[in-house]
Amino acid sequence: xxxxxxxxxxxxxxxxxxxxxxxxxxxxxxxxxxxxxxxxxxxxxxxxxxxxxxxxxxxxxxxxxxxxxxxxxxxxxxxxxxxxxxxxxxxxxxxxxxxxxxxxxxxxxxxxxxxxxxxxxxxxxxxxxxxxxxxxxxxxxxxxxxxxxxxxxxxxxxxxxxxxxxxxxxxxxxxxxxxxxxxxxxxxxxxxxxxxxxx
Amino acid sequence: xxxxxxxxxxxxxxxxxxxxxxxxxxxxxxxxxxxxxxxxxxxxxxxxxxxxxxxxxxxxxxxxxxxxxxxxxxxxxxxxxxxxxxxxxxxxxxxxxxxxxxxxxxxxxxxxxxxxxxxxxxxxxxxxxxxxxxxxxxxxxxxxxxxxxxxxxxxxxxxxxxxxxxxxxxxxxxxxxxxxxxxxxxxxxxxxxxxxxxxxxxxxxxxxxxxxxxxxxxxxxxxxxxxxxxxxxxxxxxxxxxxxxxxxxxxxxxxxxxxxxxxxxxxxxxxxxxxxxxxxxxxxxxxxxxxxxxxxxxxxxxxxxxxxxxxxxxxxxxxxxxxxxxxxxxxxxxxxxxxxxxxxxxxxxxxxxxxxxxxxxxxxxxxxxxxxxxxxxxxxxxxxxxxxxxxxxxxxxxxxxxxxxxxxxxxxxxxxxxxxxxxxxxxxxxxxxxxxxxxxxxxxxxxxxxxxxxxxxxxxxxxxxxxxx
Numbered sequence: 001x002x003x004x005x006x007x008x009x010x011x012x013x014x015x016x017x018x019x020x021x022x023x024x025x026x027x028x029x030x031x032x033x034x035x036x037x038x039x040x041x042x043x044x045x046x047x048x049x050x051x052x053x054x055x056x057x058x059x060x061x062x063x064x065x066x067x068x069x070x071x072x073x074x075x076x077x078x079x080x081x082x083x084x085x086x087x088x089x090x091x092x093x094x095x096x097x098x099x100x101x102x103x104x105x106x107x108x109x110x111x112x113x114x115x116x117x118x119x120x121x122x123x124x125x126x127x128x129x130x131x132x133x134x135x136x137x138x139x140x141x142x143x144x145x146x147x148x149x150x151x152x153x154x155x156x157x158x159x160x161x162x163x164x165x166x167x168x169x170x171x172x173x174x175x176x177x178x179x180x181x182x183x184x185x186x187x188x189x190x191x192x193x194x195x196x197x198x199x
Numbered sequence: 200x201x202x203x204x205x206x207x208x209x210x211x212x213x214x215x216x217x218x219x220x221x222x223x224x225x226x227x228x229x230x231x232x233x234x235x236x237x238x239x240x241x242x243x244x245x246x247x248x249x250x251x252x253x254x255x256x257x258x259x260x261x262x263x264x265x266x267x268x269x270x271x272x273x274x275x276x277x278x279x280x281x282x283x284x285x286x287x288x289x290x291x292x293x294x295x296x297x298x299x300x301x302x303x304x305x306x307x308x309x310x311x312x313x314x315x316x317x318x319x320x321x322x323x324x325x326x327x328x329x330x331x332x333x334x335x336x337x338x339x340x341x342x343x344x345x346x347x348x349x350x351x352x353x354x355x356x357x358x359x360x361x362x363x364x365x366x367x368x369x370x371x372x373x374x375x376x377x378x379x380x381x382x383x384x385x386x387x388x389x390x391x392x393x394x395x396x397x398x399x400x401x402x403x404x405x406x407x408x409x410x411x412x413x414x415x416x417x418x419x420x421x422x423x424x425x426x427x428x429x430x431x432x433x434x435x436x437x438x439x440x441x442x443x444x445x446x447x448x449x450x451x452x453x454x455x456x457x458x459x460x461x462x463x464x465x466x467x468x469x470x471x472x473x474x475x476x477x478x479x480x481x482x483x484x485x486x487x488x489x490x491x492x493x494x495x496x497x498x499x500x501x502x503x504x505x506x507x508x509x510x511x512x513x514x515x516x517x518x519x520x521x522x523x524x525x526x527x528x529x530x531x532x533x534x535x536x537x538x539x540x541x542x543x544x545x546x547x548x549x550x551x552x553x554x555x556x557x558x559x560x561x562x563x564x565x566x567x568x569x570x571x572x573x574x575x576x577x578x579x580x581x582x583x584x585x586x587x588x589x590x591x592x593x594x595x596x597x598x599x600x601x602x603x604x605x606x607x608x609x610x611x612x613x614x615x616x617x618x619x620x621x622x623x624x625x626x627x628x629x630x631x632x633x634x635x636x637x638x639x640x641x642x643x644x645x646x647x648x649x650x651x652x653x654x655x656x657x658x659x660x661x662x663x664x665x666x667x668x
Contacts, residue, residue, distance in 0.1 A: 115374075131366075138359045144350045151362055158366045165373050170268035174330035181337040185358070188340060189350040196349045 006042070010126045013039035014101060017133040017153050022094045026071055026145060028080050033149055034064045036130075040160060043123050047164055052172065056159055059176045063152060063183030067145065070187035074194035093140060097133060104128050119164045127164075130157025144193060148186025155179065203250065203274040204265035207282050208318045211239060215311035222303060229297060232306035236289035236313065243283035247658075250276045271323045280659035281437050282317050284514065288433060289313040291522050292426040295634070299529035302423045304341045309426055312338060316434040325441055326372035329365050332402065335431075336361040342423040343415060353414030360401050360411050367398035375448050388448045392455060395442060396462070403435050403492045404485075405462060406469040413473075416485035421532060421540070424481075425525035428488050429518055436495055436510065443502070444663040459500035460588075464595035466493030471602025475609075480528055480540040483606055487524065487566055490599055491517055494581065497592070501584050507660050507667070509577050514659070515652040516573035516645050520566040523638045527559035534626070542610060547618035552627045554635045556614050560607065565642050567603045573645035573652065 016036035020029050037060030044053035071077050086094070105125065112124050119127075134154025141147055159175045214235050221228040245252060250261040264273040274282065289309050296305060315335045319328040336358065344354045371394035375387055399405070404412035416424055443450045470490035477483045498506045498513070528540065531552060537544040549556040561572075568578035586593045645652045660666075 135363075142352070142355075144355070147350075147355050147358065151358065154362065155365075158369075162366075162369060162373070168268070168270060168327075170270040171327060171330070173268055174327060174334070178330060178333050178337065181334060185337050185340045189344075192344065192346055193349045196347060 006046075007122055009039040009042040010122055010129075013043075013126060014129045014133070017130055018094065018097045018101070020146075020149050020153065021097045021133050021137050021140075022086075022090050024090075024143075024146070025078070025080060025084075027077050029145070029149060030064050030068050030071070031080075033067075033152065034061055036153065037061055037064065037156070040126065040130075040156065043126055043160070044163075046120070047123070048167070052167075055172055055176060056156065056163075056179075059179045060152065060156060063179055063186075066180075066183040067148065067186050067190070070190045071145070074190060076190065076194070093136070097136060100132050100136060101129050104132060116161075116165070119161070123160065123164060127157045127160035130154070130160065132157075144189030145186060148182060148189070151182055152179065155182070201260065202262045202265055203246070203279070204272045204321070206261065207239060207243060207274060207279075207286075208272070208314050208321075211235065211286075211314035211317075212311050215307045215309075215314065218307035218310060219304075222307070228306055229293070232293040232296070232310065233290060235310060236286040236293060240283045240286035240290055243279040243286065247276055247279035247283065270327070272318065272321050273323060274317075274321045275662065277658070277662045278321065280656060281320060281662075284518075284656060284659060285313050285316055285430065285434065288426070288430050288518055291518070292422070292429075295526060296422065298526075298533070299422045300420055300533045301529075302342050302345050302420055305423050305426070308338060308342050312427070313430060316430055319434060320437055320441065324372070325445065326369055328438065329368040329398070333362060333365050339427050342427060343419045345420060348418075351414075351418045353411060353416075353418045356411040357415045360408065364398040364401035367394045367401070371395040371398065375446070388452060389454075392449055392452050392458075395449065396458065399435065399439060400462070403432065404489055405492050405496065406466040406489065409466075409469075409489050412485045412489055413477075413482040416481045417479055417539075420529075421481055421484065421525050422529040425484070425488075425521060425529075428485075429521050432488065432492060432495070433514065433518065436514075439499065440507075440510075440660065440663050440666065443499075444665045447665070450665065456500045459496050460585075460592050463493045463495075463497030463500060464585075464592040464599075466490065466496060467599035468595040468602070469599075471599030473602075475602040475605040477606070478542050480542060480545070480610070483610075484524060484528060487563075487603070488521065490603070491521070491566070493599070494578065497585065497596075498581060501581070501588075502666060504584050505580075507663070509581055511657060511660055512580070512649060512653045513574060513577035514656060516577065516649075517566075519641065519645070519652075520562065520572075520574055523558065523642065524562035524566055526638070527555050527562055530555050530631075531559065542613050545610065545613050547614070547616055549614045550617070554627055554631050558635045558638060560611055560614075561639055561642065563603070563607045563610070565646075567600060567607075571643055571646045573642045573649075575646050576649040 013036050016032040016039065019032040023029065037057045041053060041057045044056060068077070108121065108125055108128065112119065112121055116124055130153050134150050134157060137146060137150030137153060141150060155178065163172070218228050218231060221231065246261060250263060252259045263275045264271050292309060293306060312335055315331055315338070319331045322328050322331060340354065340358070343357070344350055371391045374394065375391035400408045449455065467490050470486040470493060474483050474486035477486065495510070498509045500506070531545070531548065532538065532540050534552065535544060535548065565572035565574060568574045582593065582596065585596065
């Protein structure tokens with residue numbers, strides 16, 4: 001039971017990242033992004049005191065809120081359509097994402113022993129899962145919102161990994177600043193695109 | 200403000216933010232955007248002799264470090280030459296800004312970005328600078344992607360590539376921490392070096408990780424874009440030297456020299472080869488930047504043979520060369536109302552803008568290192584060393600050079616073609632003769648008396664004391 005409670009948030013965070021990779025519905029993507037940031041908190045709590053562990057999720061939620069408000073401003077938020085069937089592109093991205101996460105799952109044990117022996121395996125799985133999903137997202141998009149989401153996912157995975165290797169308040173502050181600026185850049189792109197759209 | 204960090208990092212960033220508020224007073228903010236970096240550059244030069252300076256009977260003493268979140272940022276007197284140069288770049292790009300179409304964020308963001316690049320050089324532990332570089336990349340987005348047009352593929356690729364460099368550089372430092380005490384860790388050292396070099400290649404747009412460079416230059420305004428590229432190139436040069444100075448595992452890596460030689464010469468040949476087939480002037484200018492990055496890397500490979508002196512010697516001429524080239528491109532872009540700057544748009548332009556067209560061609564010749572011009576002395580010394588070392592790299596360099604010669608001839612050919620329709624009368628303001636003549640004079644003087652440009656900054660790299668051993 002304890003193990004399940006430890007690993008469940010990791011899988012939920014990764015499923016949220018996969019959902020962002022697969023689906024292209026802005027409202028759904030922002031909810032998934034918030035979930036992703038919320039469910040990395042238990043993993044962080046295993047390594048850091050609560051006041052430190054909450055920095056990353058809190059920043060992530062702030063950024064998601066920033067993106068939501070911008071989308072709302074430009075009229076981009078629509079009701080979520082859960083029953084919409086998957087397009088071939090979405091099926092491809094889902095298969096590729098699952099394949100990637102499976103490969104990471106099977107090879108991570110050896111990789112951890114060789115390169116990151118001090119980082120817990122589940123934690124490493126979460127961080128690499130997020131990084132790779134983020135990279136895949138960056139490779140398969142054209143819309144600025146998904147660029148922001150892809151970069152946020154990639155950076156949150158890397159931030160998880162690096163804070164387990166080396167902790168510093170300055171580093172955390174810089175990561176928080178990068179995440180917030182990334183949110184602003186995402187918002188800037190959304191507004192730009194909305195402004196240049198023909199009426 | 201009795202601290203170098205507050206004076207040269209915090210103050211410019213704060214003033215940059217203030218300039219955003221003063222944007223509605225265009226002339227005043229433009230004046231400040233010139234005055235502030237010039238003053239900072241001057242102050243940095245004054246304090247580079249000593250942090251204790253006597254002025255009008257007052258004795259000024261600057262502290263050299265500041266603690267932030269338990270880590271320190273330190274700027275000593277012998278490092279202020281680099282600070283002076285970075286603010287001088289900011290000054291140079293703000294000086295003629297009213298001649299061109301420029302992004303309305305330029306004045307404030309150029310100052311903020313310069314402040315952050317100074318921070319990159321002096322943060323401790325310096326690997327954290329990778330995150331500051333990421334901040335700069337994000338801050339620069341409004342400069343590169345002007346409002347009114349949707350975000351295009353170039354800016355997205357730029358953001359992606361620059362962000363991918365961040366983990367590579369950060370992890371390399373962690374991976375080889377304490378390696379000096381473990382001589383048997385050759386595999387780990389090679390892995391660390393691979394990560395660092397790949398990170399730098401992504402940041403600087405070095406072949407084959409350069410694809411964002413021409414795409415981005417095509418979509419953005421040439422003046423803002425060139426500022427970012429030049430200040431990035433200068434800062435990354437210092438930053439890489441910092442890496443080499445700080446990390447003996449990287450400096451003493453046997454294969455590093457060879458890898459750098461290949462990286463540099465492949466960048467030069469690829470830039471020349473790709474530029475030769477371009478039909479867009481803005482893309483061509485980005486390949487020139489790429490070739491110059493190649494020359495810098497090639498110089499890194501020859502540090503034991505006097506590479507540091509070549510870097511010092513080429514710093515100002517390269518900055519000035521890229522400045523003058525982009526001056527001509529930006530001026531023409533505004534006055535022929537061509538945002539894209541296709542070569543076809545330059546048809547017969549020599550009849551309408553004879554002086555600026557001349558400046559464009561001369562700037563091309565200057566930047567590729569033709570005799571008489573400012574980059575010739577440093578490139579001649581470099582090619583002398585390369586020829587004595589390995590002919591393969593020299594052949595690659597010659598091919599790159601030939602590529603750019605083709606570009607120059609093609610551009611000239613289009614410029615002198617008489618247009619079938621349209622006017623051929625001069626529309627260039629006669630006053631332009633003054634700045635253009637001055638620019639060309641400086642280029643020629645720096646080419647014939649190279650000490651003119653290298654003497655003021657001859658001590659700029661002295662703080663990298665391990666590289667002089």
